[in-house]
Amino acid sequence: MSISASVLETLHRIHRQKTDLSGQLERGPKQIQAARTKIDYCKKVLEDIREKQKNLRMDADRRQLQLRERENRIASLEGKMNAAKENREYQTLKEQIAADRQANNVLSDEILELLEQVDVVHAQIDPAIAQIKAAEGDLVEVEKRVTERMKAVEADLARVMKELAQVESGLEGDFKRDYERLVSLRGEDGIAETEGNCCGGCYQMLTPQMLDRLANHFTVVCPSCGRFLYQS
Ligand SMILES: [Zn+2]
Numbered sequence: 001m002s003i004s005a006s007v008l009e010t011l012h013r014i015h016r017q018k019t020d021l022s023g024q025l026e027r028g029p030k031q032i033q034a035a036r037t038k039i040d041y042c043k044k045v046l047e048d049i050r051e052k053q054k055n056l057r058m059d060a061d062r063r064q065l066q067l068r069e070r071e072n073r074i075a076s077l078e079g080k081m082n083a084a085k086e087n088r089e090y091q092t093l094k095e096q097i098a099a100d101r102q103a104n105n106v107l108s109d110e111i112l113e114l115l116e117q118v119d120v121v122h123a124q125i126d127p128a129i130a131q132i133k134a135a136e137g138d139l140v141e142v143e144k145r146v147t148e149r150m151k152a153v154e155a156d157l158a159r160v161m162k163e164l165a166q167v168e169s170g171l172e173g174d175f176k177r178d179y180e181r182l183v184s185l186r187g188e189d190g191i192a193e194t195e196g197n198c199c200g201g202c203y204q205m206l207t208p209q210m211l212d213r214l215a216n217h218f219t220v221v222c223p224s225c226g227r228f229l230y231q232s
Pocket residue numbers: 192199200201202203204222223224225226227
């Protein structure tokens with residue numbers, strides 16, 4: 001049975017186009033999804049910054065409270081110290097006050113450091129918001145570009161499918177049956193062009209008889225990978 005090499009070549013080209021266009025159709029929504037994921041990520045970054053800022057503030061507030069409590073205690077200890085009648089009591093209170101003052105100095109430094117960190121984190125908020133806006137802008141652009149592209153791809157695919165149906169309507173007999181089975185399973189990989197004396201699909205060396213049959217327009221199937229072969 002013979003089939004013209006140009007028909008196989010045409011079918012192969014159409015199947016390749018179909019694969020390419022179908023792939024583009026699949027990638028479109030993924031590009032949009034990727035742009036959405038980026039927005040979600042940027043929002044999460046902002047959320048984390050705000051959470052961090054909140055925790056730092058709470059920590060600073062907690063220490064401020066501790067500082068004031070200790071200041072009150074120092075004031076009360078000072079009252080007791082001034083009223084002390086015994087020298088030993090006076091000394092003990094004096095030492096307690098000194099220790100509390102020392103502790104409060106450390107605490108003041110810690111609070112100052114925390115407030116500085118709050119400022120640093122606060123400064124990250126505006127850039128993070130800008131990142132979200134930029135990502136949202138990107139999404140609008142990607143959606144517009146992909147939607148336009150998908151329309152064009154869908155039109156191309158419809159044209160290619162019509163052309164495929166047209167070429168396939170001219171097939172008959174065993175070849176039609178084998179071809180339909182093969183391309184339904186493997187699409188464009190059901191057909192291969194020869195490369196030199198090899199199958200272009202799997203690079204198996206073809207026998208002289210096979211090459212001879214190909215040259216005489218007989219149907220040849222690669223014994224290794226099962227593709228229909230054609231020579232251009
Ligand atoms: Zn092969």
